[in-house]
Amino acid sequence: MSSPLLEIRQLRKTYGSLAAVDGVSFTVQRGECLGLLGPNGAGKTTTLSMLAGLLTPDSGQVLIDGRALAGDTDPLKRQLGLVPQELALYEDLTAAENLAFFGALYSLEKATLHQRMADALAIVGLADRARDKARTFSGGMKRRLNLAAALLHDPQLLLLDEPTVGVDPQSRNAIFDNIEALRARGKTILYTTHYMEEVERLCDRVVIVDHGKVIADDTIAALRARAGSGGNLLKITLAQAPAGAWLPALRQLAGIRSAELAGALLSLELDDLTASASPILHFLREHHETIVHLSSDRPNLESIFLTLTGRQLRDT
Amino acid sequence: MRPLLAIIRKDLKLHVGNRRALILTLAVPIAIASFFGSLFGGQSGKTKSSGVPIQITDLDDSTITRKILTNILADASLKATLVPEAEARAAIKQGKTAVAVIFPKNFGADASSSFFSPGAKPELTVLHDPSRNIESSMVQGILMQHIMQAVSQNIFSGTGGRQLAQNALKRLDLGSGLSPADNGALRGLLTNVDQWLSRVAANTNLATTAGRGSGGGAGGGFSLPFKMKDEESEAPAESGIGRYNGYAHSFAGMGMQFVLMAAIDWGLGILLERQRGLWRRLRAAPLSRRTLLLGRASSSTLIALSTLAICWAFSMVVFHVQINGSWLGFFLINLGVSTFAASLGLFIAALGRTPEATRGLAIFVLLMLVMLGGAWIPSFIFPAWLQNVTIFIPTRWAMDGYDAMTWRGLGLSAALAPAAVLFAATALCGWFAHRCFRWEAD
Ligand SMILES: Nc1ncnc2c1ncn2[C@@H]1O[C@H](COP(=O)(O)OP(=O)(O)OP(=O)(O)O)[C@@H](O)[C@H]1O
Ligand SMILES: [Mg+2]
Numbered sequence: 001m002s003s004p005l006l007e008i009r010q011l012r013k014t015y016g017s018l019a020a021v022d023g024v025s026f027t028v029q030r031g032e033c034l035g036l037l038g039p040n041g042a043g044k045t046t047t048l049s050m051l052a053g054l055l056t057p058d059s060g061q062v063l064i065d066g067r068a069l070a071g072d073t074d075p076l077k078r079q080l081g082l083v084p085q086e087l088a089l090y091e092d093l094t095a096a097e098n099l100a101f102f103g104a105l106y107s108l109e110k111a112t113l114h115q116r117m118a119d120a121l122a123i124v125g126l127a128d129r130a131r132d133k134a135r136t137f138s139g140g141m142k143r144r145l146n147l148a149a150a151l152l153h154d155p156q157l158l159l160l161d162e163p164t165v166g167v168d169p170q171s172r173n174a175i176f177d178n179i180e181a182l183r184a185r186g187k188t189i190l191y192t193t194h195y196m197e198e199v200e201r202l203c204d205r206v207v208i209v210d211h212g213k214v215i216a217d218d219t220i221a222a223l224r225a226r227a228g229s230g231g232n233l234l235k236i237t238l239a240q241a242p243a244g245a246w247l248p249a250l251r252q253l254a255g256i257r258s259a260e261l262a263g264a265l266l267s268l269e270l271d272d273l274t275a276s277a278s279p280i281l282h283f284l285r286e287h288h289e290t291i292v293h294l295s296s297d298r299p300n301l302e303s304i305f306l307t308l309t310g311r312q313l314r315d316t
Numbered sequence: 317m318r319p320l321l322a323i324i325r326k327d328l329k330l331h332v333g334n335r336r337a338l339i340l341t342l343a344v345p346i347a348i349a350s351f352f353g354s355l356f357g358g359q360s361g362k363t364k365s366s367g368v369p370i371q372i373t374d375l376d377d378s379t380i381t382r383k384i385l386t387n388i389l390a391d392a393s394l395k396a397t398l399v400p401e402a403e404a405r406a407a408i409k410q411g412k413t414a415v416a417v418i419f420p421k422n423f424g425a426d427a428s429s430s431f432f433s434p435g436a437k438p439e440l441t442v443l444h445d446p447s448r449n450i451e452s453s454m455v456q457g458i459l460m461q462h463i464m465q466a467v468s469q470n471i472f473s474g475t476g477g478r479q480l481a482q483n484a485l486k487r488l489d490l491g492s493g494l495s496p497a498d499n500g501a502l503r504g505l506l507t508n509v510d511q512w513l514s515r516v517a518a519n520t521n522l523a524t525t526a527g528r529g530s531g532g533g534a535g536g537g538f539s540l541p542f543k544m545k546d547e548e549s550e551a552p553a554e555s556g557i558g559r560y561n562g563y564a565h566s567f568a569g570m571g572m573q574f575v576l577m578a579a580i581d582w583g584l585g586i587l588l589e590r591q592r593g594l595w596r597r598l599r600a601a602p603l604s605r606r607t608l609l610l611g612r613a614s615s616s617t618l619i620a621l622s623t624l625a626i627c628w629a630f631s632m633v634v635f636h637v638q639i640n641g642s643w644l645g646f647f648l649i650n651l652g653v654s655t656f657a658a659s660l661g662l663f664i665a666a667l668g669r670t671p672e673a674t675r676g677l678a679i680f681v682l683l684m685l686v687m688l689g690g691a692w693i694p695s696f697i698f699p700a701w702l703q704n705v706t707i708f709i710p711t712r713w714a715m716d717g718y719d720a721m722t723w724r725g726l727g728l729s730a731a732l733a734p735a736a737v738l739f740a741a742t743a744l745c746g747w748f749a750h751r752c753f754r755w756e757a758d
Pocket of ligand 1 (some may be wrong): 015018019020038039040041042043044045046047083194757
């Protein structure tokens with residue numbers, strides 16, 4: 001296996017008595033999408049700032065392609081494309097002017113710059129709005145332009161700091177598509193968020209941080225297994241709240257870990273959906289219940305976070 | 317180089333793109349400078365001063381007071397009107413006129429007789445608006461000149477003078493309290509005056525010759541023993557002596573003030589960019605901190621220079637402000653002011669954490685610089701200690717430099733020291749900004 005594109009070791013940054021980042025270590029392999037997940041104030045942005053050379057760590061190391069950044073002008077910075085959490089755009093410049101400016105900061109030749117601008121605008125689907133001022137863009141479009149502005153110098157590693165914060169579901173999906181397109185082009189991505197489902201959709205691996213510390217670093221599948229389930233959730237809505245007291249009998253069926261009834265909604269945790277589905281449906285018919293809706297799901301990272309920390313993820 | 321140029325181009329684009337702010341930053345200084353310029357004398361030679369308004373009441377109506385009034389009415393530095401006493405007093409109260417003068421009854425006779433003799437002197441009432449002391453003193457000076465001239469003319473001409481001399485001799489006979497020697501000397505003088513005047517009356521020929529020989533002595537009464545030549549208005553423009561132009565000073569002051577005000581915006585703009593995450597992007601690029609600051613400073617300097625250029629062009633076309641000194645010197649001062657403003661912007665950005673917290677302090681610094689620099693009121697009005705203290709203020713040097721290059725018409729050498737001070741201040745502010753800017757804050 002080749003050396004990781006990014007490796008951070010025991011990174012630490014304190015503000016007064018607060019340890020914003022407290023001994024964080026992880027690696028990002030080439031071509032991988034790593035989710036950096038944590039609630040507000042967990043230290044995600046602080047970590048990214050140290051990776052990008054914006055902030056000097058109190059201690060610890062950041063290795064990009066096996067080498068530490070040496071100063072503000074280190075060409076190694078060209079390997080990194082930072083998408084700040086804020087909409088870091090000039091509202092009074094057009095989309096194209098914004099991109100031309102940020103591209104010029106990397107001393108791109110004119111021809112290259114124009115090519116890259118066209119590419120970046122195409123990736124984020126803003127080619128037809130290139131001549132409009134950023135001010136006139138919707139929140140979602142600004143987010144996409146914010147992403148495009150980090151692509152001009154064709155970096156290997158994209159550092160995305162909550163790239164979907166404050167956008168509507170439709171724009172969010174558009175951004176996911178953009179990121180998947182970038183992955184298809186071989187980009188390595190460090191994706192910071194506090195949305196579980198984003199990590200589940202986009203990433204192979206996840207590092208969960210809380211209070212400046214890494215509390216989990218694993219593939220999503222392994223985390224699910226670690227959360228102790230590996231099974232399935234089944235939700236069944238009945239025509240009406242059941243009269244009979246058959247619930248204890250249901251719990252006796254093989255492969256059922258738990259069963260709860262709330263009104264007409266029956267929630268079950270199963271070892272194996274394939275094995276248990278049929279006996280459960282049969283049981284309900286025997287007790288003369290009518291099923292109006294049925295859905296199943298795998299346990300998600302919300303429940304994993306709960307298992308790991310004993311706390312609910314704050315979703316703001 | 318490319319990133320630096322990109323930063324400059326971006327800043328200029330944002331500046332020009334903001335039409336409303338652009339018009340404001342140009343129109344406002346021009347309007348205010350025009351206003352101040354017209355207050356502080358405008359263009360000399362072009363506009364005659366209209367004269368101090370003065371109202372006169374003549375309760376005497378004698379030959380002497382009539383003569384005084386004729387002279388006053390002819391005096392260009394006064395704008396006199398004759399009114400009844402009550403009206404004069406009312407005008408002063410209501411602030412309609414600066415000064416009012418009331419000649420009492422028998423003013424002419426009493427003034428003449430008290431010329432040679434001790435005793436009661438007639439009282440001339442001068443009323444003035446308490447807010448216009450300077451004009452009042454000026455009017456009193458001019459009045460004195462006219463009164464002395466008329467009264468002395470009366471004394472040293474013909475019968476009137478002889479009468480006075482003889483009356484004075486009679487009073488000496490009645491006893492004067494002087495020592496016998498003094499008494500004798502004064503008697504001699506008065507007798508000679510009497511004799512001289514009788515000769516003048518008898519021989520007009522003599523009077524004319526004497527008048528010629530002594531510069532208007534016997535016939536014309538006393539007059540000022542010198543004549544003032546008003547160089548300012550009489551010197552031709554080509555003489556090399558600058559013509560004062562109030563607009564030159566006001567455009568220098570206001571141009572500088574608004575460029576410095578723009579510096580506050582530049583400084584706060586940097587803080588705002590930092591707050592909005594734009595500096596994260598700038599700093600993520602492989603650029604030195606010096607490049608980032610230099611880009612900012614360069615664009616600010618260009619914006620300041622063009623603002624000043626437009627202000628000056630306006631003042632030259634509309635108010636005929638001239639660069640009587642060195643054009644190179646004039647350019648150096650403008651460049652110095654521009655670079656100073658640019659690095660002051662960086663300085664302000666380095667001082668502050670947030671735009672909100674910095675604004676108050678920045679405005680205070682600006683007001684001090686502008687006020688103590690003499691941009692509002694010329695620094696020569698300051699008390700001596702303040703003039704000494706302001707030597708340490710770069711804007712004071714700038715104003716002196718501007719005055720030297722515009723209406724004073726001094727050479728390049730007079731611009732070198734001010735320009736050097738401005739460039740030194742630029743370097744100092746820039747150094748401070750580079751050292752103290754909170755690069756890692758956001
Ligand atoms: N410049 C600073 N000065 C003082 N404290 C800071 C500073 N920057 C961050 N912090 C603190 O460090 C902690 C981590 O902040 P950070 O911005 O890295 O969190 P985050 O995980 O990005 O949160 P969010 O999801 O809200 O963006 C927070 O408690 C924050 O208050
Ligand atoms: Mg953050």
